[in-house]
Amino acid sequence: MTIASKQYEALTEEKAIALAQSLYPFPEGAELVCREIGDGNLNYVFQIKDPKSGKGLIIKQALPYAKVVGESWPLTLKRATIEANALQKHSEFAPGLVPAVYAMDEELAITVMEDLSHLTIAREGLIQGAAYPKLSEDIGEYLGRTLFHTSDFALHPFEKKRLAVEYSNPELCKITEDLIFTDPFFNNDTNDYEPELQATVEAIWNNGPLKLEAAKLKFSFLTEAEALLHGDLHTGSIFASESETKVIDPEFAFYGPIGFDVGLFLANLIVQSITRSGEERQVIVNHIERTWEVFSTRFSELWDREGIEAYKDTADYKEFILEKIFRDTLGFAGCELIRRTIGLAHVKDLDSIEDKNLRIRLKKKALQTGQTLILKRSELTTISAVSGLLEELKQ
Ligand SMILES: Nc1ncnc2c1ncn2[C@@H]1O[C@H](COP(=O)(O)OP(=O)(O)O)[C@@H](O)[C@H]1O
Numbered sequence: 001m002t003i004a005s006k007q008y009e010a011l012t013e014e015k016a017i018a019l020a021q022s023l024y025p026f027p028e029g030a031e032l033v034c035r036e037i038g039d040g041n042l043n044y045v046f047q048i049k050d051p052k053s054g055k056g057l058i059i060k061q062a063l064p065y066a067k068v069v070g071e072s073w074p075l076t077l078k079r080a081t082i083e084a085n086a087l088q089k090h091s092e093f094a095p096g097l098v099p100a101v102y103a104m105d106e107e108l109a110i111t112v113m114e115d116l117s118h119l120t121i122a123r124e125g126l127i128q129g130a131a132y133p134k135l136s137e138d139i140g141e142y143l144g145r146t147l148f149h150t151s152d153f154a155l156h157p158f159e160k161k162r163l164a165v166e167y168s169n170p171e172l173c174k175i176t177e178d179l180i181f182t183d184p185f186f187n188n189d190t191n192d193y194e195p196e197l198q199a200t201v202e203a204i205w206n207n208g209p210l211k212l213e214a215a216k217l218k219f220s221f222l223t224e225a226e227a228l229l230h231g232d233l234h235t236g237s238i239f240a241s242e243s244e245t246k247v248i249d250p251e252f253a254f255y256g257p258i259g260f261d262v263g264l265f266l267a268n269l270i271v272q273s274i275t276r277s278g279e280e281r282q283v284i285v286n287h288i289e290r291t292w293e294v295f296s297t298r299f300s301e302l303w304d305r306e307g308i309e310a311y312k313d314t315a316d317y318k319e320f321i322l323e324k325i326f327r328d329t330l331g332f333a334g335c336e337l338i339r340r341t342i343g344l345a346h347v348k349d350l351d352s353i354e355d356k357n358l359r360i361r362l363k364k365k366a367l368q369t370g371q372t373l374i375l376k377r378s379e380l381t382t383i384s385a386v387s388g389l390l391e392e393l394k395q
C-alpha cells in the first residue's frame with residue numbers, strides 16, 4: 001500500500017493516529033491510543049492500538065539524525081526505505097520470520113508494519129533466562145534462506161547487481177565500519193568502558209597481530225558483496241516467544257559478506273553464554289551449535305537443489321565456500337564481542353550486571369573470547385571447536 005506522500009515531518013502521537021486511521025480498517029468509532037515505544041539507537045517507533053478490539057499496528061519513522069546522539073549526527077532518511085524493502089525481500093525467502101509490511105512512504109521515511117508486541121525482544125527475554133526453544137532453528141533457517149537466495153549462487157548476475165545497487169547503504173555501513181571494525185581497536189573518543197578495563201583495552205590497541213586481523217575483516221566487510229545482509233542481526237533485532245521468531249530492523253541491509261549476519265547473531269548468543277551458568281548456559285551453547293548446523297544445512301541443501309552457479313557441482317567448491325563463511329563468521333563475531341563491550345553501543349546483557357566485580361570479570365571474558373575468535377578463526381574449523389573454546393574460557 002502507498003501513502004499519499006507529503007514533505008517529511010517528524011510524527012507526533014496524534015499525527016501517527018491520524019495516519020494509522022487512514023491506512024487500516026479499524027472498527028467504526030474506535031478510540032485509538034498511541035505510544036512511542038522506540039528503545040533503539042536510531043528511530044521512533046509508534047504503536048497505535050484500538051484497546052477495545054485489540055487491533056493495532058506499528059509505524060516506524062527514521063529521523064534525519066541518529067536518535068541516540070541527536071542532530072549533531074545527521075543520518076540519511078533513505079534507511080527507512082532500505083528497511084521496508086529488505087523486510088519484504090527477506091519475507092519472500094523466509095516467510096513467517098519477519099513482520100508483515102502494510103505500507104511504506106519514502107518522503108515520510110516510515111514503515112507501517114505488523115505489531116509484534118505479543119512477543120518479547122529476544123535480548124530482554126534471554127537476560128531474564130528464557131530458553132526460546134525455536135530461536136536457533138528459526139534464525140538458522142532465516143540466515144540460510146535469505147543469504148543463499150540473494151547470493152550469486154541463486155540469482156542471475158544482472159539481478160544480483162541490481163539488488164546490490166538498490167541496497168547501497170553507505171552511511172549505515174560507515175557506522176558499522178567505524179563502530180565495529182575501527183574505533184574499538186584504537187584510542188578513539190567514541191569508545192566507552194569502565195576504568196577497570198583500561199589495561200585490557202590498551203592491550204587490544206597495542207596488539208599488532210589482532211589489529212592486522214581486524215583490518216582484514218574490515219576489508220572483507222568493505223569489499224565482499226556476497227549476499228543481501230540484514231546488517232545488524234543482534235538479539236535486540238529479534239522478537240521471540242516459545243513458539244515464534246521474527247526478525248526486525250534491517251535498516252543496515254546491504255550487499256556484504258555472508259558471515260557478518262551469522263557472526264553478529266552468534267556473538268550476541270556468546271554474550272549470553274558468558275553471563276549464564278550451568279544448565280541455562282548449556283541451552284545457549286546448544287543454540288550456538290544449532291544455528292550453524294541449521295544455517296549450513298539449509299544453505300547446502302539450497303545450493304544442491306536450486307544453485308545456478310556453473311561450478312556448483314565441482315568437487316569441494318561448496319565446502320570451500322562454507323568454510324570461508326565459517327571463518328568469516330568467527331572473525332565478525334569476535335569484532336562484535338569487542339565492540340559491544342568497549343565501543344559506543346553496548347549490550348544490556350553485560351551492562352545491567354549490578355555487581356561491579358562480576359561485571360568487569362565477565363566483560364574481560366567477552367574481550368578475551370572476541371580476541372581469540374578473531375586470531376584463531378582459521379584453526380577453529382568446526383562449531384564444536386567453538387563450543388570447546390567457550391568451555392575452556394568459561395573457567
Ligand atoms: N513490529 C514491531 N512490533 C512491536 N514493537 C516493535 C516493532 N518494531 C519495533 N518495535 C519496538 O521498538 C523497539 C525499537 O525498534 P527497532 O526497529 O529496533 O528500532 P531502531 O532502528 O531504533 O533500533 C523494539 O525494541 C521494539 O520494542
Ligand SMILES: CSC[C@H]1O[C@H](OP(=O)(O)O)[C@H](O)[C@@H]1O
Nearest residue numbers: 040041042066068179232236345
Ligand atoms: C549510533 S548507532 C549504534 C548502533 O545502533 C544500532 O543498533 P540498533 O539500531 O539496533 O539500536 C547498530 O547496532 C549501531 O552499531
